[in-house]
Amino acid sequence: MDSDCILAYDIGTTGVKTCLFRVTTTLSLLASATKEYPIQLLPNGGAEQNPEDFWEAMRDTTKYVLSESKLSKENIHGISFCSQMQGLVLADESFRPVRNVMSYMDQRATKEMKEGIEHGIKIEGINAFKLLVSLWITGAVAASVKDPIWKYKWVERNEPDNFSKVRWWFDVKEYLIAKCTNKAVMTRDSAFATFLYNSRKGKGIWSPLLCKLFGIRREHLPELINAEEKVGGLTKEAAEFLGLKADTPVFGGGGDASLIGVGAGAVSEGDTHIYAGTSGWIGTVTKKRTVDINARIASIVGARVGYYNYFGEQETSGKCLQWVKDHLALDEIDLYLEKKKITDGPDAVYASLFEFMFDSIKDTEPGSQGVIFTPWLHGNRCPFEDPKARGIFFNISLHTGKRVLIRAVIEGILFHKRWILELSNAKVPTSNSIRFVGGVARSSFICQMLADITGKTIERVVHAENVGAMGAAAIAALGLGNIKEYEDIKQMIPVDQTWIPNPKLKAIYDRNFSVFQKLYQSNKEHFATLNS
Numbered sequence: 001m002d003s004d005c006i007l008a009y010d011i012g013t014t015g016v017k018t019c020l021f022r023v024t025t026t027l028s029l030l031a032s033a034t035k036e037y038p039i040q041l042l043p044n045g046g047a048e049q050n051p052e053d054f055w056e057a058m059r060d061t062t063k064y065v066l067s068e069s070k071l072s073k074e075n076i077h078g079i080s081f082c083s084q085m086q087g088l089v090l091a092d093e094s095f096r097p098v099r100n101v102m103s104y105m106d107q108r109a110t111k112e113m114k115e116g117i118e119h120g121i122k123i124e125g126i127n128a129f130k131l132l133v134s135l136w137i138t139g140a141v142a143a144s145v146k147d148p149i150w151k152y153k154w155v156e157r158n159e160p161d162n163f164s165k166v167r168w169w170f171d172v173k174e175y176l177i178a179k180c181t182n183k184a185v186m187t188r189d190s191a192f193a194t195f196l197y198n199s200r201k202g203k204g205i206w207s208p209l210l211c212k213l214f215g216i217r218r219e220h221l222p223e224l225i226n227a228e229e230k231v232g233g234l235t236k237e238a239a240e241f242l243g244l245k246a247d248t249p250v251f252g253g254g255g256d257a258s259l260i261g262v263g264a265g266a267v268s269e270g271d272t273h274i275y276a277g278t279s280g281w282i283g284t285v286t287k288k289r290t291v292d293i294n295a296r297i298a299s300i301v302g303a304r305v306g307y308y309n310y311f312g313e314q315e316t317s318g319k320c321l322q323w324v325k326d327h328l329a330l331d332e333i334d335l336y337l338e339k340k341k342i343t344d345g346p347d348a349v350y351a352s353l354f355e356f357m358f359d360s361i362k363d364t365e366p367g368s369q370g371v372i373f374t375p376w377l378h379g380n381r382c383p384f385e386d387p388k389a390r391g392i393f394f395n396i397s398l399h400t401g402k403r404v405l406i407r408a409v410i411e412g413i414l415f416h417k418r419w420i421l422e423l424s425n426a427k428v429p430t431s432n433s434i435r436f437v438g439g440v441a442r443s444s445f446i447c448q449m450l451a452d453i454t455g456k457t458i459e460r461v462v463h464a465e466n467v468g469a470m471g472a473a474a475i476a477a478l479g480l481g482n483i484k485e486y487e488d489i490k491q492m493i494p495v496d497q498t499w500i501p502n503p504k505l506k507a508i509y510d511r512n513f514s515v516f517q518k519l520y521q522s523n524k525e526h527f528a529t530l531n532s
Contacts, residue, residue, distance in 0.1 A: 004022055004023040004024065004077065004477075004480075004482055005020060005021065005022050005023075005030070005071060005075045005076055005077060006020075006021050006022075006023060006076070006077065006078045006079070006080065006473045006476045006477060006480075007019075007020055007062065007065070007076050007078070007079045007080075007244075008020075008021060008079075008080050008081070008082065008253075008468075008469035008470070008472035008473040008476070009058055009061075009079070009080070009081050009082070009083075009176070009469070009472070010081075010082045010083070010256075010466070010468040010469040010472065011054055011081060011082070011083040011084060011172050011173060011176065012084055012256075012277070012278070012468075013039060013084050013103070013104075013105070013278050013279075014036055014037070014039065014278060015034050015035055015036035015037055015057065016034065016035055016037075016054060016057035016058055016061055017032060017033070017034045017061070017466065017468075017469060018032065018033050018034075018058065018061035018062055018064075018065055018469075019031075019032045019065070019466055019469035019470070019473065020032070020065045020066075020069050020071070020076075021469075021470070021473040023473070023477045023482045023483070023492075025491075025492065026492045026493070026494065027470055027473055027474060027477075027492050027493060029463055029466060029470075030065075030068075030069045030071070031064075031065040031066075031068040031069040032065060032466060032469070033060075033061040033064035033065050033068070034061065035056075035057040035060050035061050036057075037049065037050070037053035037054070037057055038050075038053070039103060039105070040100075041105075042108070044108045045106070045107040045108040045110070045145075045387070046102070046106050046107075046108045047102070047103040047104075047105035047106040047107070048100040048101060048102060048103060048106070049087075049100060049101045049103055050100055050101070051089060051097045051100070051101050051172075051175055054172065054175075054176060055176065055179055055241075058176070058242060059241055059242050059243065062242050062243055062244065063243050066243065073239075073243060073244045073245045073248075074245055076244055076245065076248055077248070077249070077480065078248070078249050078250075078251060078476040078477070078479065078480050079180070079234070079244075079248055079249065079250045079251065079476070080250075080251040080252075080253040080472040080473060080475050080476035080479075081173045081176060081177065081251075081252075081253035081254075081472055082173075082253060082254060082255070082256055082259040082260070082263075082468035082469055082471055082472040083171065083172045083173035083176075083253070083254075083255055083256060084103075084104060084172055084255070084256055085104060085171060085172075085189075085190065085193050085255035085256060085257055086104040086146065086147065086148050086171070086193050087101050087102060087103055087104055087148075087171050087172040088101065088102040088106075088148050088151040088152060088155075088169070088171075089101050089169075089170040089171065089172060089174070089175040090152075090155060090162070090163070090166045090168070090169060090170075090220075091166070091167065091168045091170055091175060091178065092165045092166065092167050092168075093167045095168065095175070095178040095179060095182065095184070097175065098162045098163075098165045098166055099155065099159065099162045101172060101175075102151040102154075102155075104146055105146065105378060106146060106151055107145045107146050107379065107387045108145075108154060109145055109150035109151055109153060109154040110145050111157075112150045112153040112154050112157065113142075113144075113145050113147075113150045116130075116142075116149070116150065116153060116214060116215075117130050117131075117141075117142065117143070123293070124143075124293050124294065126141060126143055126293075130213055130214075131293075133209065133210070133213065134195060134210065135291060135293075136200075137198050137199075137200065137207050137209065137210055138192065138195050138196070138197055138198065138199050138207065138210065139199050139200075139289040139290075139291060139298060139299055139308075140192075140195055140291060140298040140299075140300070141195060141293075142195040142214070143293075143296070143385060144296075144381055144385050145387055146381075146387070147195060148169075148171075148193065148194050148195075149194065149195060149196070149214050149216065152169065152216065153214075153215065156215075166220060167220065168184050168220060168222055169194075169220040169221055169222070170184075170186070170222070171186065171190045171193070171255070173187070173190065173253060173254075173255065174186045174187075174190060174222065177231055177250060177252070177253075179238060180231075180234055180235065180238045180242075180250045181231050181232040181233065181234065181235060181238070181250050182232075182235050183223075183231050183232050184222035184223060185222050185223050185224070185225045185231055185252065186221070186222045186223070186224060186225070187224075187225055187226070187227050187252040187253065187254055187255075187303075188204060188224055188225075188226065188227070188301050188305075189227065189254050189255050189257070189258040189300070189301045189302060189303060190254075190255055191206070191221075191224055191301075192300055192301035193255065193257075193300070194221075195210070196210045196211055196214070196216060196221065197224075197301070198210075199289065199301050200289075201306075204224065204305075205224065206218065206221050206224070225252045226252060226305060227251075227252050227253060227254045227258070227259075227303035227304075227475050228251060228252065228303075228475050228476070228478040228479040229251065229252050229479065230249050230250070230251055230479055231250050231251065231252055232249075232250060233246065233247030233248060233249060233250065234246055234247060234248045234250060249476075249479070249480070251475060251476045251479045252475075253472045253475055253476070254302075254303040254471070254472070254475060256275075256468050257281065257283065257300060257309065257311060257313075258300075258301075258302050258303040258309065258471070259303055259468055259471030259472050259475065260273070260275050260283075260437060260438070260467050260468050260471060261273045261275075261283050261285065261302070261309055261471070262303055262304075262470075262471035262474055262475065262486075262489060263437070263461075263466070263467030263468055263469070263470035263471030263472075263474065263493065264435040264437045264461055264467050264471075264493070265435060265461055265489060265490040265492075265493040265495075266283070266285060266435050266490075267285065267304065267486045267487060267489050267490055268285060268486075268487060268490065269285050269286060269287055269307070270284065270285060270286075270429065270431055271284070271285045271431055271435070271490075272284040272285075272421075272424075272430040272431040272434045272435070273434065273435040273436070273437060274417055274421070274434055274435070274436050274437070274450070275317075275437055275438045275467075276317045276318055276413070276417075276436070276437075276438040276439070276440035276441060276446075277317065277318050277438040277439050277440065278316070278317065278318055278319045278322075279313065279314060279315055279316060279317055279318075279319070280313070280314035280316075280317030280318070280413070280416075280417065280438070280440075281311060281312060281313045281314060281420070282311070282312050282417060282420045282421050282424050282430075283309040283310065283311045284309065284310045284424060284428050284429075284430050284431070285302065285307055285308075285309060286299055286307070286308050286309070286310050286428050287306065287307060287308070288308070288310075288428065289308060290308075290310055290427050290428055292423065292426075292427055294383075295312065295382060295383040295420075295423040296312070296313075296381055296382040296383055296384065296385055297310065297311065297312040297382055297383070297420070297423060297424055297427070298310070298311065299311070299428075303471070303475060304486050310424055310427065310428040312382040312383065312420035312423065312424055313381045313382050313420075314375070314380075314381075314382065314413075314416050314417065314420065315376065315378050315379055315380050315381050316375055316376065316377045316378050317375065317413055317416075317417075317438075317440065318413075318438065318439055318440045319377065319378070320373075320375045320377055320391070320409055320412070320413055321354065321357075321409065321410070321413075321440065323377060324357070324405075324406055324409050325353050325354060325357060328402060328405060328406065328409075329353070329357050329402065329406065330353075354443070355443075357406060358443050358445045358446065359445075360403060360406075361403045361406050361407045361410075361445075362445055364403050364404055364406075364407045366452070366505045366508055366509065367411075367508040367509065367511070367512050368404050368405075368407045368408035368411055368512075369397070369399065369400060369404050370395050370512070371393060371394065371395050371396055371400055371404055371405065371408040372392075372393075372394045372395060372408060372411070372412060372415075372512055372515055372516050372519065373391065373392065373393055373394070373405075373408040373409045373411070373412030373413075374389075374390075374391055374392045374394070374412055374416075374516070374519050374520070375391060375409070375412045375413045375416055376389040376390055376391055376520075377390065377391045380520075382420055383419060383420060383423050384520055386520075386524070386527065388527045388528050388530075388531040388532065389520060389524075389527050390527055390530075390531065392519060392523065393405060393408065394515070394519060410446060410449060411449065411453065411509075411512065412516065413440075414446075414449055414450050414453045414454070415453060415512070415513050415516040416516075417450070417453075417454065418453050418454045418513060419513075419516075419517060421454055421456075430456075432456065432457060433456070433457040433458075433459055433498075434454070434456045434457070434458055434459065435459050435460075435461060435495075436450060436458045436459065436460055436464070437460070437461060437464045437465075437467040438464065438465065438467070439464075439465045441460050441464040441465070442464060442465055444497065444499075447460055447497070447499045448499045448502075450499075451499040451500060451501045451502075452501050452502050452505045452506075452509060453509050453513070454501070455501050455506065456501065457498060457499070457500050457501070458498065458499045458500075459495045459497075459498050460495065460496050460497050460498075460499075461493050461494065461495055461496055462493070462494055462495075462496045464496070467493075470493065474489045474492070474493075
């Protein structure tokens with residue numbers, strides 16, 4: 001019934017995906033639309049986006065899904081967000097950004113991080129006092145150059161004129177909520193990702209001590225809210241821009257690290273999901289605050305109050321496949337006199353170059369003839385933090401062809417997931433059946449490879465590429481009262497297909513994985529020399 005229709009905006013790194021859902025006994029996808037936008041990679045390690053690109057993409061995709069579904073704006077009874085996290089949007093009193101968004105990929109604040117946390121007596125390279133205080137209060141620590149604290153400090157030092165105009169510190173989703181409602185809020189998962197949030201039981205507040213320790217102005221931090229909480233209604237101005245009805249309820253939603261798990265149906269304690277989109281991660285629902293400093297894995301605040309996701313991040317996942325398509329599979333130097341993409345023309349068999357690429361390697365041998373790829377094309381976070389790490393094709397011979405290289409890339413992405421999974425399991429037991437979601441999960445070939453490499457049963461849910469938006473819709477449905485409990489969400493998101501491991505492949509994958517794990521330490525100094 002139309003009264004249960006929810007718009008969910010998934011604000012990604014490369015584009016906005018807008019999904020329209022109807023809530024009954026399941027979450028039914030009525031229409032979806034995507035609009036891409038650029039990210040500017042700067043020579044000093046910066047990664048920026050124009051915040052107006054997000055807003056305009058929301059408008060254009062909203063218009064499309066309403067037209068495609070043949071629904072009117074009166075049928076939309078709730079709006080929610082799933083968004084990229086650890087971006088920095090600094091805005092003035094009127095919610096106008098004072099500069100471009102600093103993406104989660106931005107890594108230019110090396111000096112600020114060094115001065116802020118890499119001095120004095122150290123544990124694992126981090127100032128011992130600040131480390132222990134951070135772990136006690138928030139359960140994690142700002143130990144990556146890409147963390148928002150250091151971006152904030154970079155602007156303060158390098159752009160004093162812009163910094164003087166700052167009234168609000170937002171993440172990407174919070175900026176868009178402010179555009180929709182004229183209210184300055186931040187959901188608790190986004191607040192946790194700043195590493196200034198007191199996540200101890202019974203607290204759930206900004207930490208004055210951490211603000212003081214890291215030189216953050218407390219007045220810049222907005223009001224804290226829960227994911228399913230109604231922030232307010234769409235303002236008249238925002239409603240006119242988006243083509244929606246004024247006063248349509250806007251809910252807090254969550255970051256992608258929180259809501260992709262919800263959209264995967266991994267909502268109960270012990271549920272594990274694996275995400276593979278542009279980036280990737282492993283997350284297991286837990287009630288415990290747990291941290292593994294050595295492996296860079298920690299319990300992050302989830303959408304559900306009182307629950308965490310024990311979370312290890314992979315910096316580049318599907319992005320490696322994009323690189324393969326653009327630079328390895330395609331003939332980018334015009335070696336051939338004539339070339340035509342396999343997807344061109346009315347008789348094309350394949351819907352996308354990715355589909356053809358995966359089909360073309362289906363008969364390559366597991367283990368890629370001993371060729372191993374490291375998927376660190378933009379540095380890495382877990383289980384080691386190193387923005388200088390890069391990709392390697394290891395053990396190429398005269399017999400190595402492109403199909404083997406492509407398979408090695410996929411195996412390398414999945415080896416890294418296994419690495420995080422095994423380290424996660426040492427602290428918080430992972431589930432035997434794992435929900436696999438994200439754009440990469442659309443490939444049944446890769447789903448089977450993931451089962452074989454990890455030794456886990458792999459489940460793919462319906463609309464695996466839309467789980468962020470699905471999680472946002474589920475959160476809004478909770479806020480509207482359409483769903484009563486978080487546990488109900490799992491039943492609303494059915495499994496599409498299941499894959500079990502092939503025991504015959506265990507030995508070959510175990511052998512390659514053992515080498516894969518050693519390649520970073522063997523090349524750490526070389527990465528530093530070449531990429532400083």
